[in-house]
């Protein structure tokens with residue numbers, strides 16, 4: 556049997572809570588939206604608990620469930636391919652479909668098998684925008700901030716991006732993303748780095764960030780600063796859209812997509828609100 560820690564936190568605390576959990580060395584984390592709160596579930600061993608439960612319980616609701624051993628294998632058995640706008644996000648241990656664009660993902664210890672609503676929303680917007688630029692003869696550069704398993708960077712490369720940079724603050728994610736990039740044979744196009752966003756140089760036609768709302772708000776200046784075209788942000792709940800949109804003004808929203816209570820925004824650098832001083 557294995558022990559699952561179940562942590563319920565307000566959406567604004569999710570980044571802090573996941574940081575604590577990754578910090579104690581967990582291998583995988585499941586995130587669910589339950590009645591407006593974020594439920595974080597992870598298998599923990601006794602060695603990880605001293606001090607942690609006290610620290611978590613001081614701020615959030617902590618519970619434990621006992622499940623069958625080898626939970627990783629259990630969830631793997633339920634994983635299924637996801638089709639996003641003609642791109643199949645396929646768990647690496649399943650036989651890939653014969654046709655179409657197939658991205659094979661092994662999440663290892665990182666977030667992003669491809670089935671989370673925010674990943675699906677982001678992947679759809681990235682694929683559509685990349686294809687449209689390629690169809691117009693461009694050679695788009697894409698930046699994936701908070702790449703997790705690298706799924707969005709790999710999608711961009713598979714549908715024609717010429718140059719993709721994927722970055723994450725988690726060293727586990729960088730390692731997993733590198734391995735997925737190699738497995739999908741897009742290592743000639745995708746570079747996975749651990750460089751903080753503020754230190755990444757150059758401008759990108761598409762910047763995508765699937766990170767929780769408080770971080771997106773904090774990073775608004777840096778994300779806009781790296782983007783010379785389309786900015787796609789997700790990881791936010793539907794009710795957080797207004798707050799995130801406000802942080803990105805004067806950029807304008809080209810499209811809002813919502814799935815299972817989660818949202819993604821496509822913002823455009825080309826349609827900035829006219830900021831000329833009055834009289835011009």
Ligand SMILES: C[S@@+](CC[C@H](N)C(=O)[O-])C[C@H]1O[C@@H](n2cnc3c(N)ncnc32)[C@H](O)[C@@H]1O
Nearest residue numbers: 666667674700701702703723724725728765766
């Ligand atoms: C919700 S996951 C998204 C993973 C993947 N892009 C996807 O769509 O499935 C968010 C990722 O952002 C990373 N992250 C959080 N804050 C970050 C920051 N300030 N800079 C870069 N990455 C960050 C986390 O480590 C995590 O891997």
